[in-house]
Amino acid sequence: MLNNIKILALTIILIILTRMIGILPWWSFIIPVVALGIVMTIKKWSTAGFGLGFLAGFLTWAGANLYFDAALQGAVLDKLGLLLSVPAIVIVLLSGIIGGLLTGLALYTGKALVAERSIGI
Amino acid sequence: MMKKINTDAVFPLAALVMLVFALSRQMFMVPPLGKLLDPFIGAVQNEDEGRLNASALSIPGKELKAPVQVYFDKRKVPHIYAQNNNDLYFAQGYVTASLRLWQMDFMTYASAGRLAEIFSQKDFFDYDRNQRRIGILEAAKQSLKVINANPLTKEALTAYTKGVNAYIRQLSYREIPLEYKMLGYEPEPWSELKSVLVLKSMANNMTGYEEDLFMSKMILALGEENFNKLYPDYYENSTPVMNANKPALFAAAAPLKVPSYLDYSFLSSNSVIAESPYNPRLGSNSWAVSGKRTKSGFPILANDPHLGLSLPNIWIEMQLTAPGMNVYGVSIPGAPAIIIGFNEKVAWGITNGSDDVRDWYKLKITNDYKQYELDGQWRKLTYRVEEIKRRGEATFYDTVYSSVHGPIVNNRSFPGKDPDMMDMALRWELHRPSNEFYTFIKLNTAADYNDYKAAIRNYSTPLQNFTYAGRDNVIAINHQGSMPVKWAGQGKFILDGTRSAHLYTKYIPVDSLPQRYNPDCNYVQSANQHPTYDNYPYYYNGYYSETRANRIEQLLSKSDKLDIAGMEAIQLDNTNSFSAEALPVLLSKINRSRLNPQQLKDLDAVSQWKGNYDYEDKIARLYEIWWANTVFYTWDEFKNYRFYLRPPDKVVLLDLIRKDPDNKYFDLQSTAQRENASDIITDAFITSSNDFTKTRKEGREQWGDYHKVNLMHPTNLPAFSEMSLSAAGQSEAINATSRNWGPSWRMIVELGDRPKAYGIYPGGQSGNPASEYYNNFTKDWNKGKYYPLLFFMNSAEAKAAASSTWTFNTAK
Numbered sequence: 001m002l003n004n005i006k007i008l009a010l011t012i013i014l015i016i017l018t019r020m021i022g023i024l025p026w027w028s029f030i031i032p033v034v035a036l037g038i039v040m041t042i043k044k045w046s047t048a049g050f051g052l053g054f055l056a057g058f059l060t061w062a063g064a065n066l067y068f069d070a071a072l073q074g075a076v077l078d079k080l081g082l083l084l085s086v087p088a089i090v091i092v093l094l095s096g097i098i099g100g101l102l103t104g105l106a107l108y109t110g111k112a113l114v115a116e117r118s119i120g121i
Numbered sequence: 122m123m124k125k126i127n128t129d130a131v132f133p134l135a136a137l138v139m140l141v142f143a144l145s146r147q148m149f150m151v152p153p154l155g156k157l158l159d160p161f162i163g164a165v166q167n168e169d170e171g172r173l174n175a176s177a178l179s180i181p182g183k184e185l186k187a188p189v190q191v192y193f194d195k196r197k198v199p200h201i202y203a204q205n206n207n208d209l210y211f212a213q214g215y216v217t218a219s220l221r222l223w224q225m226d227f228m229t230y231a232s233a234g235r236l237a238e239i240f241s242q243k244d245f246f247d248y249d250r251n252q253r254r255i256g257i258l259e260a261a262k263q264s265l266k267v268i269n270a271n272p273l274t275k276e277a278l279t280a281y282t283k284g285v286n287a288y289i290r291q292l293s294y295r296e297i298p299l300e301y302k303m304l305g306y307e308p309e310p311w312s313e314l315k316s317v318l319v320l321k322s323m324a325n326n327m328t329g330y331e332e333d334l335f336m337s338k339m340i341l342a343l344g345e346e347n348f349n350k351l352y353p354d355y356y357e358n359s360t361p362v363m364n365a366n367k368p369a370l371f372a373a374a375a376p377l378k379v380p381s382y383l384d385y386s387f388l389s390s391n392s393v394i395a396e397s398p399y400n401p402r403l404g405s406n407s408w409a410v411s412g413k414r415t416k417s418g419f420p421i422l423a424n425d426p427h428l429g430l431s432l433p434n435i436w437i438e439m440q441l442t443a444p445g446m447n448v449y450g451v452s453i454p455g456a457p458a459i460i461i462g463f464n465e466k467v468a469w470g471i472t473n474g475s476d477d478v479r480d481w482y483k484l485k486i487t488n489d490y491k492q493y494e495l496d497g498q499w500r501k502l503t504y505r506v507e508e509i510k511r512r513g514e515a516t517f518y519d520t521v522y523s524s525v526h527g528p529i530v531n532n533r534s535f536p537g538k539d540p541d542m543m544d545m546a547l548r549w550e551l552h553r554p555s556n557e558f559y560t561f562i563k564l565n566t567a568a569d570y571n572d573y574k575a576a577i578r579n580y581s582t583p584l585q586n587f588t589y590a591g592r593d594n595v596i597a598i599n600h601q602g603s604m605p606v607k608w609a610g611q612g613k614f615i616l617d618g619t620r621s622a623h624l625y626t627k628y629i630p631v632d633s634l635p636q637r638y639n640p641d642c643n644y645v646q647s648a649n650q651h652p653t654y655d656n657y658p659y660y661y662n663g664y665y666s667e668t669r670a671n672r673i674e675q676l677l678s679k680s681d682k683l684d685i686a687g688m689e690a691i692q693l694d695n696t697n698s699f700s701a702e703a704l705p706v707l708l709s710k711i712n713r714s715r716l717n718p719q720q721l722k723d724l725d726a727v728s729q730w731k732g733n734y735d736y737e738d739k740i741a742r743l744y745e746i747w748w749a750n751t752v753f754y755t756w757d758e759f760k761n762y763r764f765y766l767r768p769p770d771k772v773v774l775l776d777l778i779r780k781d782p783d784n785k786y787f788d789l790q791s792t793a794q795r796e797n798a799s800d801i802i803t804d805a806f807i808t809s810s811n812d813f814t815k816t817r818k819e820g821r822e823q824w825g826d827y828h829k830v831n832l833m834h835p836t837n838l839p840a841f842s843e844m845s846l847s848a849a850g851q852s853e854a855i856n857a858t859s860r861n862w863g864p865s866w867r868m869i870v871e872l873g874d875r876p877k878a879y880g881i882y883p884g885g886q887s888g889n890p891a892s893e894y895y896n897n898f899t900k901d902w903n904k905g906k907y908y909p910l911l912f913f914m915n916s917a918e919a920k921a922a923a924s925s926t927w928t929f930n931t932a933k
Contacts, residue, residue, distance in 0.1 A: 019161040022293055026159045027141040064160030074168020076299065076891040080157075082840035095158035098144060102155075105137045112130035 003045050004052060011036060011056035011103060016064075030106040037110015049108040057103025062096030147305030157302050162295040164302060167891040172219065173197060175925050182929030184211060184283050191216055192923035194911050197886040197894050200440040200919040207280045209443040210457045212929060214284025217437060217454050218311070221888035222288070223298035224433045225455035226308055227835050229315040232322035233258045237511040239304055246511060251537070253507040254521050254530045256552055257325060261317040263554040268317065274558040278313045281457040285311035299890055300836065319455035320558070324551045326428070327473045327583040330664055333481050334541060335766040337614040340379050342762060349376040351769035354613075355655040358702075358772065359667040360674040362586055362600050362645075362652045363635035377610040382617040404649030406669055406692070406855055407470035408677060409590040409598070411643040416684040419873040422590040423688045424461055424470025425864040427857050432832045432842055432896060434884030436460075436866045440913065441565065448565040449878065449912045451866050454888070458561040461868060463878060465914075466568045466592045468870040474584030474600055475649045476663035478550035480611075482526040482618030486544050490532065493524050494619045500525070526618055527552055546618055550603050555581040570595045570638075577601050578631055586647035592872040598645035600635035600652040603628050609660045629659050643681075646673045648855070667772070668853040672698035676855075685879060688869045693905045694855040700744060701732030703775050707747070710778060712803040716810075723810040734851040736825035741851070743813045750805030757790050778802070825849065831861050832883055832899065834890070841890040843883075843899055856905075867907065875914065879907035 011033060018029040033053065040047060069077050069088075077088040084090070144155025157163045172178055173193070182189065187204040189212045194200065199216045203209035217225070230236055234252030236245040252258070268274045289308050301307055340348040354377070407424040415421055428435050436451035441459060450462015461470055485494040492499040507519040522529045526546035531537035556579070563576030573589050577599055580587075584602030589595070605612075606627040616623040635652035637645050650670035652661075675698065676691045677683070708728050716724060723743060730740040748771075755777075756768040768774075777784050782798035789796050789804075796804075813822070821827065825847040834841035850856035850863070857863060868880040883902040887894035901908070913919040920926070 019159075022295070026156050026162055026294075027145070030137065030141070061158070061160055065158070065163075065165050068160055068165045069168065072165070072168035072170070074165075074170075074891040074893075076164045076168050079840045079890055080164060083838060091158070094154075095160065095163075098155055098158055102137070102140060102144075105133050105140065109130050109133040109137055112133055 003047050007036070007040065007045065007047050007052055008056050011053060011107065012060050015057070015060045015099075015103065027102065030102060033103055033106035034110040034113070037107045037112075038114050039110075040107075041111050041114045049111040050104040052104075053107030054100040054104030056100075056107075058096040058100035060103070061099025062092050065092050065095050152303045153305045156294070162293070164299055164891070166295045167299040167302075167889060169296075170887075170889075170892055170894075172927075173887065173892075173894070173925065175927075178925070178927045180215070180927055180929050182208075182211070182287070182931055184287065185929055185931050188931055189929040190916060190920075191927040191929075192913075192916075192919040193925045193927075194919075194922050195924050196438075196898075196908060197924075198438045198440070198911065200911070200913055200923075201442060202916045202919065203441075203443045206443055206446075207276060208929075209441055209446070210277045210280035211284035211287070213439070213441060213452070213457055214281035214286075214311070215288045215929075216284075216439070216927070217452065218285040218288040220886055221433055221437055221454035222285075222308060223300040224835065224888045225285075225319065226311075226315075227300070228322055228455060229318040231835070232318040232325070233261070234507075234509065237509060239306055239512065241512045241514070246509070246517070249509050250507075250517075250519055250535055251530070253509065253519060254528055254535060255325075255547060256521075256528045256549070257321050258318070258507070259505065259528075260552045260554075261314055261321045263552075264321070264556065265314055265317050267554040268556045268558060269313070271556055271559055273562060274556055277457045277558060277562055278316055281316060282311050282313050298888065304836075316456050316558075319453055321551065323453065324583040327585075328476075328478050328549070328551060331477070331479050331481075332664075332766060333477075333479075333613070333615050334539070335764060337383055338762070338764045340377070340614065341383065345376065345379050351773055353773070354662055355651060356667055356770070356772045357776075358671065359651050359654075360646075360670045361635070361650055361654055362598055362647045362670075363637055363654075363657075364642075364674075365637060365640065366654065366656060368654055368656045377613065380610060380614060380617075382620075383614055404475060404666060404669075404857075405472035406646075406648045406673060406857075407472045407586065407588040408644055408646035408673060408691075409468075409470070409588045409596040410677065410683050410688075411590075411596045411639070412594045414643040414677075414681045414683055415871070416682045417871060417873065419871050420468075420590040420592070420594050420596055421683060421685065421688055421869065421871045422463070422468040422470055422588060422596075423692060423869045424472070424588065425692050425867045426461065426471065426473075427862055428865040430830060430832045430861055430863050430865060430883055432834050432884050432890075433888035434832075434865060434882045436882050437886060438880070438882070438910075440911075440919075442913075442916070446566045447914070449876075449910055450868070451880075451882070456561075457558065459565050460561055461866065462565075463870045463872070463876050463912075464565065464567070465876060466872070467564075467573060468590050468872060468876070468878075469564055469567075469573065470588040470868070472586045472588070472647045473649055474586055474602055474652070474663070475665050476584050476602075476604060476652075476661055477612055478582070478584060478603070478605070480548045480616055481542070482524070482546045482548060482616045482623065484524055484526075484529065484544050484546055484618040486529075490522055495525065496619070496621050502529075524618065526624065545615070548624075550582045550584075550605075553581065553603065555603075557582070569593065570597060573597070586649075586652070588645060588647060590870070590872060595639060596643070596645055597638045598636060598647060600647075601631075602634075604634060604659070604661060605629075607660050610662075611660065613662045633659070642678065644677050646670065646677060648673055666853065668697060668699045669855050669857065672696060672855055685869055685871055685877065689879070689905070689907060691855060692864070692867050692869070693849075695734040695738075695850050696732045697734060697851050697854045698732065699771060699775075699853060700748070703748065703771070704728075704730060704732065704744065706775060706778055707751070707802055707806075710782065710799045710802045711806055712799055715803050716807065719814060720807060720810040723813065724806065734824055734828070734849060734854050734856075736823065736828075736847065736849040738824045739822045741824040742816075742822065742827050743809055746809035746812055747806050750808050751802055754789060754796075754801040754805055755786055758786065761790075828858070829860065830858050830863060830903070832896075833861060843896055846899070846903055848903055849905075864902075867902075868910075869907070876912050878910040878912055880910050881907050 015029040081088040234249035405426040409422040440449040448464040450459040527548040560580040581603040589597040605625040648669035829845040830848040832843040850858035852859040866882040870878040
């Protein structure tokens with residue numbers, strides 16, 4: 001349980017730190033997350049892979065979108081919602097799902113790359 | 122122990138790569154969702170207005186000669202203070218781009234015929250081909266040569282371009298306008314050509330309408346006598362721009378003859394004419410009143426150009442200041458200088474000239490598109506190849522042939538919508554190289570009438586009515602632009618491309634163009650009406666509208682103590698002077714005995730009406746349906762013409778009701794008996810009263826319940842547009858609001874020791890749909906409010922009123 005919380009926090013911090021570097025492409029956070037997956041396996045931290053990553057990605061993307069929308073006091077999310085005829089919160093959830101899928105897959109990929117029961121290529 | 126790579130990882134890795142790929146690009150019209158919804162660089166970051174709200178922002182300006190200050194007032198109107206012209210236009214480009222980059226860039230794609238680069242649907246490719254073939258991009262290239270040959274305009278355009286590019290260069294993906302993110306492309310560098318394309322786009326909007334083929338078929342179908350009666354070039358009740366030398370007797374000009382070459386085999390008839398998005402009924406108003414007629418003793422100028430209403434608005438407000446220049450007004454994003462505005466000494470306004478400057482020549486061409494016939498000789502067709510890039514598809518190379526007349530727009534490879542337009546060459550004043558920037562840059566620094574005259578003297582396209590007022594109480598109006606010398610009817614109909622006699626080579630000399638200078642009545646006015654009476658020595662035709670001009674005349678002539686409040690009332694006047702004139706005529710003809718009690722009640726109500734389209738008016742809608750039905754019933758025989766475009770002008774119909782109520786056109790085709798004017802007016806009223814009773818029961822009876830205005834974003838996305846705004850006014854009232862056209866900028870300026878000016882446009886200074894400044898003027902505009910325009914006499918005043926300040930530093 002403690003491991004799970006640690007990994008969750010670590011993943012979120014990794015995503016945010018990577019995205020602070022302006023010149024990197026939008027998907028760049030995937031690489032440190034994959035690396036984290038590899039480290040997790042090597043260090044033999046027993047945690048869920050995809051699920052944990054999904055949660056971290058979801059929270060970061062949805063949370064950051066909500067945060068910026070509130071802090072900048074704009075209307076973009078509402079307008080994007082109007083565009084798809086859905087409330088703004090659906091846009092936030094959608095962004096969360098995208099962040100979640102990518103992070104979850106990345107963490108899972110990292111873990112799988114060096115899994116114990118590996119058959120060499 | 123080193124682990125080996127696990128095959129189990131191949132699938133999630135592949136899924137990850139594919140997902141990133143898919144989310145990075147636009148697919149099936151879905152925007153690149155990954156990038157767009159990324160909270161760190163995506164759409165939500167477009168809410169960041171740190172720069173626009175910064176109390177002090179320093180911008181590197183290595184390309185500048187001296188520092189430049191930009192003071193934004195509370196409404197985010199920039200007041201630019203530069204120490205030379207180069208720096209001024211650089212800053213104008215930079216600031217405009219920072220507020221409106223996507224809009225101005227998109228306008229150049231649309232104008233040049235490059236939309237297929239952004240949108241993959243086939244419609245856009247066809248649009249692009251048409252745009253190239255009518256020659257907008259080619260015309261812009263030719264005009265740029267002329268502009269670059271003039272040091273003044275070259276300097277302005279080069280500096281403006283550098284300024285836009287300085288802004289674009291420092292943008293990261295996070296900061297690019299939202300529309301780029303949505304549509305999945307990025308800003309390209311600005312160029313001088315793009316600025317020219319912006320002006321050509323305006324010229325296209327104002328002169329792109331035509332009726333040549335329709336008129337040709339109509340004169341053949343109706344015969345000369347009927348045609349001249351139904352589609353005359355002049356109307357008796359008019360107040361032309363050059364409102365002088367009114368002929369004692371209205372002669373309806375010399376009637377046009379069916380040109381000898383024009384017959385059905387020439388046209389090969391029976392076709393449908395494509396609908397044009399342009400509405401010739403809509404235009405602009407502008408007037409100037411000398412101090413002899415104003416309360417203050419100072420002259421007042423008013424202008425409200427009517428254009429397609431859009432978000433962002435076509436205009437952006439600013440003040441430009443440099444040594445020798447202090448000018449305020451509106452500029453078009455993408456083009457340097459102020460287009461409509463005022464300085465300390467003069468004010469000017471513009472309205473569309475509405476003349477027909479677009480003519481078609483039917484050619485005789487060899488089957489291989491190598492040669493065409495002119496005066497019995499075969500001449501070589503020239504051609505150019507247009508490269509049309511397409512998103513997700515191979516580049517298309519389109520060959521456009523040209524004769525001496527102009528480009529052949531529709532041919533075998535691009536048939537267009539109308540087979541009759543095949544192999545016709547387009548001659549259009551827009552094609553002729555011209556330098557409109559010169560006029561506007563010179564107007565910006567004009568100090569008196571002579572400066573004004575010199576500035577507009579070489580202005581050619583699109584033909585405009587320039588209204589002028591000087592602090593020294595000089596007022597003037599000029600119908601200015603290239604107006605070809607034509608024989609009667611030339612260009613109203615399709616011309617014969619095989620005869621050189623059909624080509625016009627001369628233009629009306631500038632000094633003979635319609636104009637007025639300090640007239641005795643002490644005001645001048647234009648509202649897209651005829652420029653002259655029918656005694657003008659030159660033939661011309663166009664798409665004029667007299668109604669608003671007649672109303673402006675009524676209102677201006679009534680008072681000799683005019684002031685700014687009075688001018689506002691005139692600009693916001695909701696009366697359609699034609700409706701007011703037509704109503705008593707309709708009432709005199711209606712047969713009351715055929716009406717039931719409800720209809721009689723409605724008739725009593727409508728008889729009190731004064732032609733007023735106020736928001737709360739409960740009669741306007743009833744009258745509108747009544748008149749529309751009358752028009753429809755009268756000209757019902759034309760519905761059978763497959764090429765039918767529009768009925769004769771309303772003035773013609775009213776005249777017919779008055780003077781010839783038994784005319785055959787009043788007879789309905791669908792009935793056995795023969796109707797007269799009185800019968801169909803009564804029929805029309807019964808239908809409209811019944812219709813109106815129905816909607817009244819639904820609770821809709823005010824004019825504002827029906828009359829809706831839409832401010833559309835160029836992508837037509839409702840989320841970025843302002844839809845269905847209930848509005849006062851009507852397309853032919855001075856307050857000419859309609860579904861998607863209307864007063865795009867209202868300005869009133871009183872000159873004096875210090876200009877007093879008021880203005881407003883629908884929209885807001887920012888083009889960013891996420892911004893609080895995107896649409897913050899619209900409510901006030903719709904309520905008829907005006908903002909005081911803060912014209913500062915010096916930078917200290919501007920600084921004191923600034924809500925944010927940008928400084929361009931030259932430090933390396």
